[in-house]
Amino acid sequence: MDDTKELTDSTGSGALRGVGIGCGLLVAVPVLVVLGFLVTYAVQRGTPEEYERVAPEEMMSSLSAVSHEAYGVLGLDGDTGPETDPEPSDPSLCYPGGLESIADEPVEGAYSLADRWETDGVTEADAKPALKRLHRHLKDEGWDIDAYEKFDGTAYRAAEMAGPAESLTLRASRAGSSDDGGDTRLLFEWRDGSDGGRLSGSVVSPCAYDTK
Numbered sequence: 001m002d003d004t005k006e007l008t009d010s011t012g013s014g015a016l017r018g019v020g021i022g023c024g025l026l027v028a029v030p031v032l033v034v035l036g037f038l039v040t041y042a043v044q045r046g047t048p049e050e051y052e053r054v055a056p057e058e059m060m061s062s063l064s065a066v067s068h069e070a071y072g073v074l075g076l077d078g079d080t081g082p083e084t085d086p087e088p089s090d091p092s093l094c095y096p097g098g099l100e101s102i103a104d105e106p107v108e109g110a111y112s113l114a115d116r117w118e119t120d121g122v123t124e125a126d127a128k129p130a131l132k133r134l135h136r137h138l139k140d141e142g143w144d145i146d147a148y149e150k151f152d153g154t155a156y157r158a159a160e161m162a163g164p165a166e167s168l169t170l171r172a173s174r175a176g177s178s179d180d181g182g183d184t185r186l187l188f189e190w191r192d193g194s195d196g197g198r199l200s201g202s203v204v205s206p207c208a209y210d211t212k
Contacts, residue, residue, distance in 0.1 A: 049096055049107050050180040054208040056091065056113060063115040063203045070186065070201060073137045074130040076122065094207035096180075107207070112182075114204045122199040124165060127190035130199070131159065131170050134188060138172045143186070147171040167191045176206030 094110035122130075135148050149156045150165035159168055168190040173183040185204040190197055 049094075049110065049207070050178045051094070051107070051110055052177045052181055052206070052208045053211050055211045056111060059113050059205050059208060060115065063113060063205055066184070066186070067115045067117065067201060067203045070134055070138075070188070070203075071117070073134045074188075074199070075133065076119065076126060076130060076199070109209050110207050111210060112205050112207050114202055116200070116202040118198055118200040120195050120198050122190060122197045124168075124190070124192065124197060127168055127197060127199055128159075128165075131168055131188060131190065135159075135170055138170075138186070143172040143174050145170075145172050165190075165192070178206075181206035181208060 091111035091113055093106035094112055095106055131148075135145065139145060148159045148170050150159045150161065150169070151157075151167045152163055153166050159165075159170070170186075170188045172186040175183055184206055186202070187204075188199070188201045190199045
């Protein structure tokens with residue numbers, strides 16, 4: 001009889017200890033997750049972004065060179081090339097990645113620039129071979145092709161597919177000098193319109209610190 005009572009007491013105590021450990025784990029795991037989040041966030045906030053240091057004028061000159069080279073490869077008949085402003089204008093703010101992005105605060109002293117142009121009166125018959133040439137040129141020059149597609153009114157398809165298009169898009173990128181700064185990004189797009197169509201292009205820089 002006493003043996004049975006001792007066994008029952010031992011079993012009950014073990015069950016209670018198991019419940020206690022389980023409850024402790026349920027409380028400890030979320031706490032550890034929150035602490036890990038806070039530590040990671042604090043470390044990232046305290047670590048400066050590793051952007052390249054480039055004067056905006058130098059960055060704009062580099063973007064314009066890429067833009068003009070691409071425009072030359074497009075080879076639009078009778079066009080002398082895009083009109084671009086050599087002076088940087090409307091710089092974009094740069095925001096950090098990772099957990100610190102939740103603070104939604106721009107990186108002090110950092111900027112990103114873009115060189116953009118548009119050309120009207122470009123038909124689909126001209127835009128298709130022009131973008132095909134540029135696509136091949138960018139691949140040969142080591143750019144990553146992110147998208148090369150057309151929208152035919154129902155869906156996006158490979159740009160090489162036959163058939164009329166409402167738009168043609170070519171996106172490419174190249175890694176910048178630092179992982180934090182992002183890529184140099186290219187976007188070229190033709191859209192159909194009443195004026196025969198419009199071809200636009202843009203070159204967007206990675207994030208960089210001003211040298212001042």
